[in-house]
Amino acid sequence: MKKKKVLIVGLGLMGASLGLSLGKKYEVWGLSRDKKKLRTAKNTKIIFKGINAFSDIPHDVELICVCVPVSKIVETVSRIDKAVSRRVLVTDVGSTKKSIVDKIKKAKLKKVNFVGSHPMAGGHRSGLSSAQARLYEKSLVFVTRDHGTLKDIKKVSLFWKKAGAARVSVVSSKDHDKIVGDISHLPHVMASLLIESIPSKNIQFGGAGFKDVTRVAQGDAGLWVDIVSSNPFLLSSLKEYRKTLDHFIKLSKGKKWSSVKKLLSSAEKKRKKLNS
Amino acid sequence: MKKKKVLIVGLGLMGASLGLSLGKKYEVWGLSRDKKKLRTAKNTKIIFKGINAFSDIPHDVELICVCVPVSKIVETVSRIDKAVSRRVLVTDVGSTKKSIVDKIKKAKLKKVNFVGSHPMAGGHRSGLSSAQARLYEKSLVFVTRDHGTLKDIKKVSLFWKKAGAARVSVVSSKDHDKIVGDISHLPHVMASLLIESIPSKNIQFGGAGFKDVTRVAQGDAGLWVDIVSSNPFLLSSLKEYRKTLDHFIKLSKGKKWSSVKKLLSSAEKKRKKLNS
Numbered sequence: 001m002k003k004k005k006v007l008i009v010g011l012g013l014m015g016a017s018l019g020l021s022l023g024k025k026y027e028v029w030g031l032s033r034d035k036k037k038l039r040t041a042k043n044t045k046i047i048f049k050g051i052n053a054f055s056d057i058p059h060d061v062e063l064i065c066v067c068v069p070v071s072k073i074v075e076t077v078s079r080i081d082k083a084v085s086r087r088v089l090v091t092d093v094g095s096t097k098k099s100i101v102d103k104i105k106k107a108k109l110k111k112v113n114f115v116g117s118h119p120m121a122g123g124h125r126s127g128l129s130s131a132q133a134r135l136y137e138k139s140l141v142f143v144t145r146d147h148g149t150l151k152d153i154k155k156v157s158l159f160w161k162k163a164g165a166a167r168v169s170v171v172s173s174k175d176h177d178k179i180v181g182d183i184s185h186l187p188h189v190m191a192s193l194l195i196e197s198i199p200s201k202n203i204q205f206g207g208a209g210f211k212d213v214t215r216v217a218q219g220d221a222g223l224w225v226d227i228v229s230s231n232p233f234l235l236s237s238l239k240e241y242r243k244t245l246d247h248f249i250k251l252s253k254g255k256k257w258s259s260v261k262k263l264l265s266s267a268e269k270k271r272k273k274l275n276s
Numbered sequence: 277m278k279k280k281k282v283l284i285v286g287l288g289l290m291g292a293s294l295g296l297s298l299g300k301k302y303e304v305w306g307l308s309r310d311k312k313k314l315r316t317a318k319n320t321k322i323i324f325k326g327i328n329a330f331s332d333i334p335h336d337v338e339l340i341c342v343c344v345p346v347s348k349i350v351e352t353v354s355r356i357d358k359a360v361s362r363r364v365l366v367t368d369v370g371s372t373k374k375s376i377v378d379k380i381k382k383a384k385l386k387k388v389n390f391v392g393s394h395p396m397a398g399g400h401r402s403g404l405s406s407a408q409a410r411l412y413e414k415s416l417v418f419v420t421r422d423h424g425t426l427k428d429i430k431k432v433s434l435f436w437k438k439a440g441a442a443r444v445s446v447v448s449s450k451d452h453d454k455i456v457g458d459i460s461h462l463p464h465v466m467a468s469l470l471i472e473s474i475p476s477k478n479i480q481f482g483g484a485g486f487k488d489v490t491r492v493a494q495g496d497a498g499l500w501v502d503i504v505s506s507n508p509f510l511l512s513s514l515k516e517y518r519k520t521l522d523h524f525i526k527l528s529k530g531k532k533w534s535s536v537k538k539l540l541s542s543a544e545k546k547r548k549k550l551n552s
Contacts, residue, residue: 120481120483121483121484123484123485139483140481140483169481178478179478179481180481182474182475182478183474183478183479183481183482183483183486184483184485184486186470186473186474187470187485187486187489187490188485189524190466190470190489191489191543191547192539192540192543192544193517193520193521193524193539193543194462194463194466194517195542195543195546195547196520196539196542196543196546197462197513197516197517197519197520197521198458198459198462198513198516199458200546202454202455202458202459203459203546203547203549203550204549204550205396205416205445205455205456205459206459206550207396207397207415207416207459207460208397208399209399209460209463209464209491209492210459210460210463210550211550211552212488212489212491212492213463213466213467213488213489213491213492214463214543214547214550215485215488215489215547215552216485216488216489217540217543217544217547218544218547218548219544220544221537221540221541221543221544222537222541224540225533225536225537225540228528228533228536228540229531229533229536234528235525235528235529237473237474238521238524238525238528239525240473240474241469241470241473241521242518242521242522242525243473244469244472244473245469245473245514245517245518245521246518248465248469248514249511249514249515249518252504252510252511252514253511255505257501257504257505260501260504260505261497261498261501263468263469263472264468264493264497264500264501264504265497265498266471266472267467267468267469267471267472267490267493267497268468268493268494268495268496268497270471270472270476270479271467271471271479271490271491271493271494272494273479273480274479274480274482274486274487274490276487276491
């Protein structure tokens with residue numbers, strides 16, 4: 001049976017890794033402005049075929065996955081909409097969903113059926129040269145249910161399963177942004193603030209624990225400011241965090257060590273439920 | 277040449293791992309109230325010989341390392357002082373140093389020469405059963421210079437090198453507590469507060485990044501409340517962190533994304549200087 005075509009737009013870490021993980025299941029096409037990148041991607045089997053222009057999108061493509069930075073996603077989806085001649089299913093890998101899904105709804109696209117995705121995979125490295133075939137393996141992928149038919153949502157979910165996802169969670173874009181604000185964007189900000197709040201000369205002494213806590217802060221600042229600025233729920237997560245911090249400072253000032261122990265113990269138990 | 281005797285008091289993670297790492301270089305004795313633990317430690321080559329009472333400390337011991345929780349260190353060192361008949365060099369592995377060193381100075385011990393230590397090793401596991409021969413390998417160890425002769429400080433430093441330390445940093449107990457407050461205690465509190473500030477139902481979605489940021493929060497709450505409550509400089513680190521957080525919240529509210537990017541980028545660069 002002939003493999004179905006999928007197109008990956010953008011060949012950074014996310015797109016290139018996706019190509020590597022899908023090569024046996026789909027005929028993977030890649031779209032990039034950068035011809036050198038397309039050549040490298042082809043030579044390293046990230047893609048089966050590279051194209052350089054939206055007008056070259058094949059008419060029989062099963063699904064297009066937009067793997068560009070958050071701030072470029074809506075624009076990219078609109079360009080696809082203008083370029084294609086038939087209905088096409090499009091998804092993305094953006095770390096925030098509500099603002100993207102809302103803008104795409106407003107744009108009243110003619111040919112694109114959009115279902116948002118956010119694979120919880122990546123890490124702090126970036127670029128095609130960091131691509132890993134197993135990046136999506138065992139990952140959790142969020143798929144938005146704001147609009148898009150059940151059939152399209154199922155197709156996108158299957159696509160992620162084929163890329164190696166262990167679990168696909170179908171949620172509203174609002175719930176997505178709240179959850180991911182808490183478990184990804186807030187932790188990133190916390191780690192960066194930790195580094196910024198301590199004297200630089202002390203950082204060199206950081207051991208395994210410090211490295212763990214701050215590892216995510218190595219993520220590309222340009223990508224992260226896009227993420228942070230496009231999550232409308234992050235501010236309330238930050239405020240909630242400040243409340244907890246204020247409470248802790250108050251307990252410490254008052255030497256309420258049994259309450260401090262209770263708090264640390266509660267966190268210890270909750271964290272131990274997650275493996276490693 | 278006959279191996280010199282060292283005594284490890286307390287056979288939890290730190291003490292037992294120390295025994296495993298020193299067995300080829302010293303004749304390692306262990307002191308514990310728990311006879312079953314002493315048997316296990318002997319059978320697993322953590323120690324060469326176990327003793328159950330302070331009165332059994334051998335008179336020709338080269339160095340005693342106290343590996344009990346922070347809140348028990350001063351009391352343990354005092355008991356050693358009462359039990360021994362000759363001058364003896366004693367160190368510890370406590371995560372805070374100023375309050376310990378100050379209390380020991382006040383206690384005017386007769387036979388103990390105390391030099392404080394803090395190996396930056398451990399992690400969130402605890403107990404003899406988690407012991408690892410390579411726990412101290414490549415670690416950084418702080419040794420205090422508040423009192424103690426240069427000769428004693430050198431002996432203690434050499435002891436840690438033999439345990440596998442890559443680097444021994446001799447500092448005042450005050451500087452130690454400030455540095456470690458920033459790179460170990462503050463990160464621990466931050467991680468615990470992160471878990472406590474978000475809805476519990478969201479924790480299950482935590483991926484690799486969330487796990488990294490919060491890994492240290494699995495540390496034993498009982499041990500950690502001892503540490504947190506005995507570091508007199510942690511409160512000012514917490515307040516400094518709150519200032520940075522307030523600043524970030526203000527920038528986010530005002531949508532000052534270029535300033536947010538600068539902050540994230542500064543953290544990114546500083547963190548990248550530390551490996552992994």
